[in-house]
Amino acid sequence: MKGEGLRKTFVSLALVAPLALFLAVFFAAPLYTMMAAAVSDPVAARALPRTAEAIRAWDGAAAPSAEVQAAFAGDIRNIEDDQLFGDLVRRLNSAKSGFRTLMSKTRSALRDDPATTDLVAIDSRWADPGFWQAIATAAASTVTDRNLLAAVDYERSPAGDIQAMPEGTSANGTTLVRTFVVSLMVTAVCLAIGLPYAMIAASVEGWPRQLLLAAVLLPLWTSLLVRTAAWFILLQDNGLINSALMALGLTSGPLPLIFNRTGVVIAMSHVLLPFMVLPIFSVLIGIPRNLMPAAASLGAHPLRAFREVLLPLSMRGVVSGSLLVFMSALGYYITPALIGGAQDQMISSVIAYYATGAANWGMAGALGLVLLVATIVLYTVYLRLSAEEQARR
Amino acid sequence: MNALRLTKLLFGAAAVFFLLAPLAAILPLAFTDSVFLNYPMPGYSTRWFAELFTAEVWRRSIVNSLIIGSGTTLLATVLGTLGALGLRGRTSSYLFAVVRTAFLIPMVVPAVVLGVGMQLMFARYNLANSYVGVIIAHTVIAVPFVVVNVLAVLQSIDPRLEQAAASLGAAPHTVLARVTLPLAAPGIVSGAVFAFATSLDEVVLTLFVAGPNQRTLARQMFSSIRENISPAIAAAAFVFIVGTILVALALNLSRRSLGRRPAA
Numbered sequence: 001m002k003g004e005g006l007r008k009t010f011v012s013l014a015l016v017a018p019l020a021l022f023l024a025v026f027f028a029a030p031l032y033t034m035m036a037a038a039v040s041d042p043v044a045a046r047a048l049p050r051t052a053e054a055i056r057a058w059d060g061a062a063a064p065s066a067e068v069q070a071a072f073a074g075d076i077r078n079i080e081d082d083q084l085f086g087d088l089v090r091r092l093n094s095a096k097s098g099f100r101t102l103m104s105k106t107r108s109a110l111r112d113d114p115a116t117t118d119l120v121a122i123d124s125r126w127a128d129p130g131f132w133q134a135i136a137t138a139a140a141s142t143v144t145d146r147n148l149l150a151a152v153d154y155e156r157s158p159a160g161d162i163q164a165m166p167e168g169t170s171a172n173g174t175t176l177v178r179t180f181v182v183s184l185m186v187t188a189v190c191l192a193i194g195l196p197y198a199m200i201a202a203s204v205e206g207w208p209r210q211l212l213l214a215a216v217l218l219p220l221w222t223s224l225l226v227r228t229a230a231w232f233i234l235l236q237d238n239g240l241i242n243s244a245l246m247a248l249g250l251t252s253g254p255l256p257l258i259f260n261r262t263g264v265v266i267a268m269s270h271v272l273l274p275f276m277v278l279p280i281f282s283v284l285i286g287i288p289r290n291l292m293p294a295a296a297s298l299g300a301h302p303l304r305a306f307r308e309v310l311l312p313l314s315m316r317g318v319v320s321g322s323l324l325v326f327m328s329a330l331g332y333y334i335t336p337a338l339i340g341g342a343q344d345q346m347i348s349s350v351i352a353y354y355a356t357g358a359a360n361w362g363m364a365g366a367l368g369l370v371l372l373v374a375t376i377v378l379y380t381v382y383l384r385l386s387a388e389e390q391a392r393r
Numbered sequence: 394m395n396a397l398r399l400t401k402l403l404f405g406a407a408a409v410f411f412l413l414a415p416l417a418a419i420l421p422l423a424f425t426d427s428v429f430l431n432y433p434m435p436g437y438s439t440r441w442f443a444e445l446f447t448a449e450v451w452r453r454s455i456v457n458s459l460i461i462g463s464g465t466t467l468l469a470t471v472l473g474t475l476g477a478l479g480l481r482g483r484t485s486s487y488l489f490a491v492v493r494t495a496f497l498i499p500m501v502v503p504a505v506v507l508g509v510g511m512q513l514m515f516a517r518y519n520l521a522n523s524y525v526g527v528i529i530a531h532t533v534i535a536v537p538f539v540v541v542n543v544l545a546v547l548q549s550i551d552p553r554l555e556q557a558a559a560s561l562g563a564a565p566h567t568v569l570a571r572v573t574l575p576l577a578a579p580g581i582v583s584g585a586v587f588a589f590a591t592s593l594d595e596v597v598l599t600l601f602v603a604g605p606n607q608r609t610l611a612r613q614m615f616s617s618i619r620e621n622i623s624p625a626i627a628a629a630a631f632v633f634i635v636g637t638i639l640v641a642l643a644l645n646l647s648r649r650s651l652g653r654r655p656a657a
Contacts, residue, residue, distance in 0.1 A: 011565075015479030016492060019472045019536065027499050027533045030510030037513055197408045200401050208405075215409040221637050222416060223594045225614045226630040230415035232618055233422065233430055233627075240418060240432055270415065302397065331503025333597050338618050348505040348597075355509045355601070368506040379501045383494065 031372070038147050038365030044138035047088040048075045052139035060136070063120065063127045070117040072135070076103075077110055094146065094155075095134040098125065147366035152176065172350065172367065179346040182264060182336070183329035187276075189269040190325045194276030195318060199310070201277070202284035213281075220274040228335050231267040232258065235339065259341035267339045272328055276321040283317030320385055327378040331371060347371050420634065422627035430624050441628040451625060454613035458593055461609055464528035465535050465592035470585045472532070473539025477580075478573075480540075481547045493540075500537045507533070508601030515602050522604025530598040535591040539584035546580025547573075582647050586640055593633075 045052050054071040058064040079085045085107070092099040102125050109122040119126040126132075149155055153165050153173035201212040219227060234240050235258040242254040257263050287310070295305035333348035340346075347367055354364035422430055426438035445451045476496060480489060499507070511530055512521065520526035550573065558568045574581075599612045614629050 012479045015475045017479075019476035019479075019496065019540075020492070022472055023496065023499065023533065023536075026511075026529050027502075027507070030507060030514045031502070032510070033514045034506065034510035037509075193408055193411070196404055200405045203401070212405060212409065215412045219412055219416060221590075221641065223611065223630070223633045223637070225594065225596060225611050225618075226419065226633045227415060229614065229618055229626050229630055230419040232622070234415055234418055236431065238431055243432065270411065273412065327501070331505060333503075333505050334615065338615070348503060351505050351509060352597075352600070355512060361509070361513060364509045368503075368509050371503050372506045375501060375503055375506075379498075 034365045034368050036365075037361040038369050039143050039145065040362070041091070041138075041144035041146070042142050043084070043087045043091050044135070045140075045142055047079055047084050048072065048135070048139050051075050051135065055132070055136045055139060058132070058136060060129065060133060063129055064132050066117065068132075069119050069126070073110055073117045073119060076107055077114070079107075091138055092134055095138060096130060099131070099134070102126075102131065144362075147362040148369065150363065151366040151370050175345065175347055175350050176370065178344070179330060182261070182268070182344070182346060183326050185261075185265050186268045186272060186329045187322050187326045189265060190273050190276040191318065191322060193269070194273055194321060195280060195314070197273075198277045198280035198284055198317070199314070201281055202287075216274045216277050219270070224271060224334060227271055228267060228338050231263070231270065231335075231339060235263045235266070258339060259344075261340075261344050264336050264340040264344045267335050268329060268332060271335060272325045275324045275328060279321040279324065280314055280317035283320075284314055287313050316385065320382060323378055323382045323385070327375055327382070330374055330378075416634065419627050419630050422624055423631035425624050425627070428623060430622055430627060441624045442631075444623075444625050445628045445632070448625070450608070450613060451610075451629070454608050454610045457607055458610040460524060461527050461531060461607065462589045462592040464524070465531040466585050466589045468528060468532045469535040469539050469588040470581060473536045473584055473588075474543050474577075474581055476536075477540050477543035477547055478569075480544060493544075496540050497537045499534050504534070504595075504597035508598050511598065512601040521602060522607065524607055527599060527603045527607050527609075530602045531592040531595050532588075534595065534598065535588035538587035538591060539581075542584035542587065543577060543580040546577050550576045579647070583644055586644055590637075590640070 050071040051068065054068045055064060058068060063069075079088070085103075089100055089103045092103065102123055106119065106122055106126075110116065116122070146156070149162060150165070150170060151172050153170045154162055155165050156162060197212070197216075201209055204212070236242070237254040237256075237258070239257075241257060242251075245251045245255065246253075257266070291309050291313075292302075292305055295309050296302065300308070330346075331348055332346060333352065336344055336346050337349055337352075348371070351364050351367045351371070354360045354367065421434065422432070423441060424437045424439065425434040426436040426440060427434060446455070480493060480496075508530075511526075515521040515526050515530075520529065554576070555568050555572050558572045559565070563571065593609075594611055595609070596611045596615050599607070599609055600615075603609070603612065610629060614626055617623065617626055
């Protein structure tokens, strides 16, 4: 009997293994790669291999030995790749300003005279240990929290303390706040429409209920792109909505509905509404139908019966639906990218920009990590709630 | 009480209108003969369908979508069905809950986040800008749908049927092939359909891992809305919506016929 159980376990493991392996390689590993990119900082170690070796023995008090300076001069001469040099300068300059001019001056001087290793003669700033300190730190570390701090608009001061970036130098914080605000607005709209909708659907029977549910499911099955394209057509300045409003004489000119916040919230609410309606509906149909008549027969006004009986009972569905909508909205890319204007781009657009436009994998990874953590936290709460829900049944 | 009824009716009608009107509004525009994606339509024509099936960019993207969708469906259905079979019958264990959650989590992770990681990793292993890379990327997010569907149907199978087959002398693989899989067929079919639909509609991962040669229909619609909007988009949307309805009908039919077989 024991052998049989072992065999079964073995078969189960063998069946699960291909998928587990596939997801480990093509799902977990990419996420890990992204996180590693967020904190990795190999540029100085890559560009200055000999300096990294030589500067380890330096005591940090005065300008380092001629040996270190010679290693540095050699490394700089060896950098053929202008991109790498640019990355190195950016990295050093972010630690201590002044490196930009210093490095280009030094590089051209070293090229003009292939023999010299006397850096202080090229620029007196090389006598300042502060610059060497920055090089030593950059060359020694392959890990940085710079991108993660920058993702929330913080940076390290030259002394190493964490401080807020100067106003106006980074828009990441603004984008994060905007992502939360838009997601909250979408959740609120979905709740305002979805809660009464689910209540009506649960209170009727027969074909009206079928119709109400089909109206939720059909958009859910329809391509996201089709739905976004449809809203693009409707919301245009000369689209159906504006034509109708003007024909009715409600407005004299077209209302700005597209490439702004209004359009994004309308389109995203339409796309995400089913995720609000379905959880609430599934909670509501589990509530005994005679509770409301019972409340009424005991003398409760319908509004009071609603507030004190139906609403508290449907709260679980409301919370699940809101979490689901909010979580999905946080990571939305396509709808804001097509319907929104420059002022409505959410965190996903910024990540896509850093990754595909600017090739700044560090920042893309850091912002991605922020989004990933927020999503996983919300999903965990959602799972907890639905597990409790199942346990109650 | 009648006022409440009227409010319910009005609200319900308005909400149904909000949900369905956008889908209804885009369909007629597929048949416009103007170059503008807008009402009023000056006349009817099928020129945009002709454009869709003859213009190189659109035709190619449709072919790509079919190639990538089929590859994804095959890979996701095989992996997902095996995984679901392995998870079956262990619902009470703690490990089951952990593995199941791990199998479903690709549905939740924002596509852009996954896309950045995949772009970085695929570039290192020569998977970027290849059909295999796009199929793998799509399979990652399609496979949870297969697992959910197959697991649901497996859990509804009466284990006594398999025990009966085994007690009559059927080897384990015979039980699997002759009893379990036929009974699970409806779940496998709907899982496969969901996998195909997921691949068809995927844009974000495609943006990150596909090259110009793997442009899918959804990807082509995305850039077309962004750059040069034309009624070809409405024609593509028409194809999508009609395809959705056909697939839903086919699924319903296959479910009925597959569901009837064991009883017969």
